[in-house]
Amino acid sequence: MYTNEFDYFRPSHIQEALALLEQHPDAKLLAGGHSLIPTMKLRLAAPSTLIDVSALEGLRGIRLEGNTLILGAMTTHRDLEFSDMLHSHCPILPQQASLIGDPMVRNKGTIGGALAHADPAADYPAAMLALGASLKIESQNGPRVVAAQDFFQGMFATALESGEMLTEIHIPLQGSHMAYAKFAHPASRYAIVGVAAVLDMAGQICSSARLALTGAGPGVMRLGKIEAALEARVLTSELLSSAVQNAVEASELLSDNFASSEYRAHLVGVMAHRALSSAAGIAS
């Protein structure tokens, strides 16, 4: 399958990329290409212009500023997987990155591309919600910062508007009680059900819990019922088992050839239990 014909630009500075986006409202940014190119080959997208952002200076890398981790949008899955800084300060991201696709996808695919694409089965959106991340978006009108909760707006839908580019992901530091559990599709490795859990612990007591679900529904969502059942409680294996029961209604979830909505609802409980046990250091 071939893509449509398109004009191709490869800017070397962000301002140049933003100017091109403004001049070509139909343009698509090309990052790692691991979602965009297959979509174009299937003719689900046919942009007249591609703006290849792989040569942009300064958009790739991970740094710590005060209490905030800052990830450049062009940071690859592999960069995240092997980052010592993330292993120390935000271990859920290297864990997720290591579970994405195959080595080729991880070498080329970027966190910015994955978040902008907002595939309902992508892994990172769940961690973004559970970590309380914010996303920096730039256009020729200047920058704006959007909370992850407001960025994801359903299946392949985000708060990005025409002329805008995601440039950074900001993550507040918050201990290391965090984990991701995924029931992966056996061929693609995308999440059929993925649960990210981030806990604030005061000794044995859970002072706050943030859980988010990906893959199971039309978009990423918080698991508020489980969060409420854990807050201000001493975490035990028994509490986790009861908290994850009936966490979501099957009617809210997707159903397809791989997994019915009822099966997905069952898996949400299983994956939430695994993520929580791992985050809290409790044998499951």
Ligand SMILES: Cc1cc2nc3c(=O)[nH]c(=O)nc-3n(C[C@H](O)[C@H](O)[C@H](O)COP(=O)(O)OP(=O)(O)OC[C@H]3O[C@@H](n4cnc5c(N)ncnc54)[C@H](O)[C@@H]3O)c2cc1C
């Ligand atoms: C075989 C295979 C298996 C995969 N398995 C998984 C998996 O298990 N879990 C998972 O989460 N993902 C998986 N993916 C998707 C993978 O993570 C992609 O790398 C990712 O979704 C897109 O990143 P990219 O850099 O390739 O973006 P691209 O494909 O280049 O772009 C994707 C979209 O985002 C837009 N975009 C890119 N960068 C920006 C930006 N900075 N600002 C605004 N818009 C932007 C593009 O215009 C395009 O619309 C898989 C992909 C493949 C091919």
